[in-house]
Amino acid sequence: MAHTPASDGSAATASRPVGMVTLYDVARMAGVSTATVSRVVHGQDRVRETTRARVQDVIEQLGYIPDNAAQSLSRRRKDVIGMVYVERERKEHDVENMGLGLLYYDELLRGVQARIRDDHHWSLLITCLYEEEGDDKDVSRLMAVAGKVDGLLIGEGIISDELLARLSDRVPVVIIAGTPRKTDVVKADNHSGATALVTHLVETHAKRRLFHVDGPDDVPDARERRMALEQVLRTHPGTILTGRYQGIFSVNSGEEAGNALLGQWKELRPDAVVCANDQMALGLLRSLSRAGVSVPGDVAVTGFDDIYPGRINEPSITTVHQPMRLLGERACDRLLDRLARPGLRRRTELLPVDLVLRESCGCPPGTDIRQQVTRVRVARSTTARPAPRAGQEG
């Protein structure tokens, strides 16, 4: 026995985690080889029934649980996929955000879990990065996680190209809601959604003077919605942008946007405010309401994402529904596919969104219509830079 792990009463036993029962222990106690135990554990055939039963007994009795580290090392796969996302705000007592902001990634997570659940062997490792922390922290976190998983789901395009390259060099990566680079991407069709929303404002409600509450510069979602807004303005003569405020997707920044807007109310009063997400729309509505401005009477307001509170708000918020959960599901599916067949061509999957018409845009009280938005192409010519292409299946 050249390679029997210490299972005698020697000192080596002490260093082993409490209760650590190994395959060898089971094998010895059942009087079979480790190969046989392994076969039993994995329900393989080529084991006599009586043997199987005996081994099974010992397993129960000893409470044996295979060590995944050893399994992984041997099988060259960890049966774990990782999910990375960014926590934007960290204020623990911001009740508003606690009630609202949580939803995005939590839904994503639900989607991923839903996909994973049927396959007992996959597990999900989650890691979040924090916006306010340095890039080096991100790097060390990501390196650590990359060494622990078979594949990675990354929310948003927040990590640098260089880092992404390094990661995807090691494990397959699927980007969720980010700009296509050299990995698979699954994202909502923000462009079409925003286009439909703003077009509704302009064509149905005859709005002409829009104010834009934008999201962070570097967030792909925000960028796409912004570009769509600009494109609609461009293609509708007579419409103008009266101003813009850059928020960070939180209720608070929406309130700030509202205050900024009220500051220029006299001179540059808009007839509609387009917010990059629902949270900010909610914050904006609050500050407008405090100032006695009526919505949609004095001004229309729209959001994006379709979070629950926007639905029950007074007035209810017109917005675009993002299939967040589906996003998680598809991303997960794609990763699992790729893990199974590494040869797959890179692909960007665009998920359709719904336009949700409610009260804040000026539609009649009680309106709550949801209609799928058909895809519209991005106007290439006006986009100076090498536009992210939403290519189908590579």
Next chain:
Amino acid sequence: MAHTPASDGSAATASRPVGMVTLYDVARMAGVSTATVSRVVHGQDRVRETTRARVQDVIEQLGYIPDNAAQSLSRRRKDVIGMVYVERERKEHDVENMGLGLLYYDELLRGVQARIRDDHHWSLLITCLYEEEGDDKDVSRLMAVAGKVDGLLIGEGIISDELLARLSDRVPVVIIAGTPRKTDVVKADNHSGATALVTHLVETHAKRRLFHVDGPDDVPDARERRMALEQVLRTHPGTILTGRYQGIFSVNSGEEAGNALLGQWKELRPDAVVCANDQMALGLLRSLSRAGVSVPGDVAVTGFDDIYPGRINEPSITTVHQPMRLLGERACDRLLDRLARPGLRRRTELLPVDLVLRESCGCPPGTDIRQQVTRVRVARSTTARPAPRAGQEG
């Protein structure tokens, strides 16, 4: 070289995951031993500066990322903690629950993450069990996860004693919000919270005829709240339970409870309804409102948990605030502690809750008072009978 992993152009290379660069590759390319590379990777001293730099270079160049499986096997620790929870409902399109029910575990998760974030080396593996699935599925999921982690955080006391024993035999376990068994437990002081809430109803608002919307039998939180309610009734002569409905913590089941209540409205009209959580309170309020029953005018209603929608509901809901995030933090702290010092004595930590007075109990419109509940002891002697029964007299 007896043990150099295949890094030549041999067939073995093909079976290695794409981009898999090993410590050996780095060592060879830097012209040092694996021991030295390992030292550099872990920033240990006893390496000459020039050597370190050279190795570091090769690491960058090759994009080397240590394989955690191998590290774990060698170091006998995985640097991963697992969190297990139960998904109660699975209806994908139940918008109400999407907006509300998500919050509990998500907050817990946030707490855990918050604790983990400073320690780069820990990662979090999450697994959810599904109520409607069989016990054997739970077992296989839990076994799998137990083999992948150093310690486990388990939400609620939903797993059998036997299974729990087996798990905690292998890795340290901290139960969150469950009944203390033979592991560490971190939980909110449900008993004191429910006692304060019901006492408020009885003493401040002079309620006498209570209806109870209970949670699932086997959920510890529900059980504790139920027992506190009964104890308050018992100690306040003249109070009675007019009826009880057993829900499953969802908005829908709250609505059903409301309908059941309305069914016996004539004969057994209560003056207050105590719901085991906010979701059900919300559902109940909806059905009462549809039936034209005014709250708190005709009847008072209370919830539990303090979820955001209850705060902005019309009327706002009187409830008990659970420190969900803190629960996650403490549980994680405890697990990390135990991992560091396995000898720790088993302990149950009770976290204080807040009584949140709002409108639904009959407090004046606009009320939103939050006060910490001081701990009250569970009355042992009176808990003689095993089964909770309705219609008891105080």
Next chain:
DNA sequence: ATGAAAGCGCTAACAT
């Protein structure tokens, strides 16, 4: 300061 080598617990190819 650096290297050689013995494991860590498990899998799977190859015997028998």
Next chain:
DNA sequence: ATGTTAGCGCTTTCAT
């Protein structure tokens, strides 16, 4: 049907 054994990639002790 069952056993033998050579790794999997890394850490760490013990030499040097």
